[in-house]
Amino acid sequence: MRKFYDLHVEFEWNDPSQLGYERIFIPFFITNKYDRDQINIMNVEKGKPKHLNSDLFRFRDWRFDIEILSKIRDKNKYVEFSFQDIAKEIKEGHIQRIRLFTQVIRAYKIPYIFTSGAHNIDETRSPKEIALLGEFLGLSQRGVLDSMSKNVENLLEDKGWI
Amino acid sequence: MMVIKKSIRTRHRYLLIRSNINGKDLLREIMRRAYKYLGILSIPKIEIIESKDNLHILRISRKEFNKVRIALILENEPRIILLKSSGTLRGIKEN
Numbered sequence: 001m002r003k004f005y006d007l008h009v010e011f012e013w014n015d016p017s018q019l020g021y022e023r024i025f026i027p028f029f030i031t032n033k034y035d036r037d038q039i040n041i042m043n044v045e046k047g048k049p050k051h052l053n054s055d056l057f058r059f060r061d062w063r064f065d066i067e068i069l070s071k072i073r074d075k076n077k078y079v080e081f082s083f084q085d086i087a088k089e090i091k092e093g094h095i096q097r098i099r100l101f102t103q104v105i106r107a108y109k110i111p112y113i114f115t116s117g118a119h120n121i122d123e124t125r126s127p128k129e130i131a132l133l134g135e136f137l138g139l140s141q142r143g144v145l146d147s148m149s150k151n152v153e154n155l156l157e158d159k160g161w162i
Numbered sequence: 163m164m165v166i167k168k169s170i171r172t173r174h175r176y177l178l179i180r181s182n183i184n185g186k187d188l189l190r191e192i193m194r195r196a197y198k199y200l201g202i203l204s205i206p207k208i209e210i211i212e213s214k215d216n217l218h219i220l221r222i223s224r225k226e227f228n229k230v231r232i233a234l235i236l237e238n239e240p241r242i243i244l245l246k247s248s249g250t251l252r253g254i255k256e257n
Binding site: 087090091121122125128129133135136 | 231236237239243244
């Protein structure tokens with residue numbers, strides 16, 4: 001049976017196995033320095049990250065530059081899809097931006113990881129629920145579930161944590 | 163009694179959810195979310211078939227089933243957790 005991981009939770013969640021997670025991580029939001037002991041997430045504004053030394057790239061305004069996305073793919077880094085970010089955009093009526101972004105991710109085969117981005121217990125979502133949203137955005141259910149298990153395991157292996 | 167042809171009948175799917183709220187409040191909350199995200203023209207017929215403790219079984223028409231599921235998970239409070247979906251009531255009651 002496959003194991004699921006949530007790389008972006010911003011509170012102390014005592015029992016993640018309730019929703020089917022093996023382990024969760026509280027990430028470090030990178031500014032300049034890369035922290036080897038934590039999961040590093042870089043917030044990307046206007047599609048241009050400051051540098052490419054990070055584990056995950058969170059495109060907050062869903063703008064992108066295909067050259068930079070290709071570099072992310074070539075360096076075996078991942079793009080983050082946070083459930084709470086997507087839900088916020090949908091509520092504001094900007095779903096078309098995310099659809100375009102996911103189309104590009106699919107077309108250029110950029111590796112991605114889905115996370116919940118939860119700040120409290122009510123914001124957490126199970127892997128199946130996250131996969132449902134991914135399907136709605138045009139990704140495959142299998143791809144989304146793999147992003148929370150296989151891709152995370154690959155990332156943790158690269159960091160030497162597994 | 164008039165018999166409705168099988169091909170004309172509305173097809174349903176069943177959804178098992180967990181939520182702290184019950185009865186009318188739950189149905190009102192579900193309809194509010196469906197209205198918010200699906201719009202007034204595509205609101206499906208949603209019924210609560212059974213409730214036991216915090217577990218509830220919903221019956222939703224097949225056409226809008228996926229959209230309703232997404233509408234239910236997009237809001238945070240009160241939390242509605244989707245547990246299982248099935249084409250038959252028997253299937254959802256298993257396990």
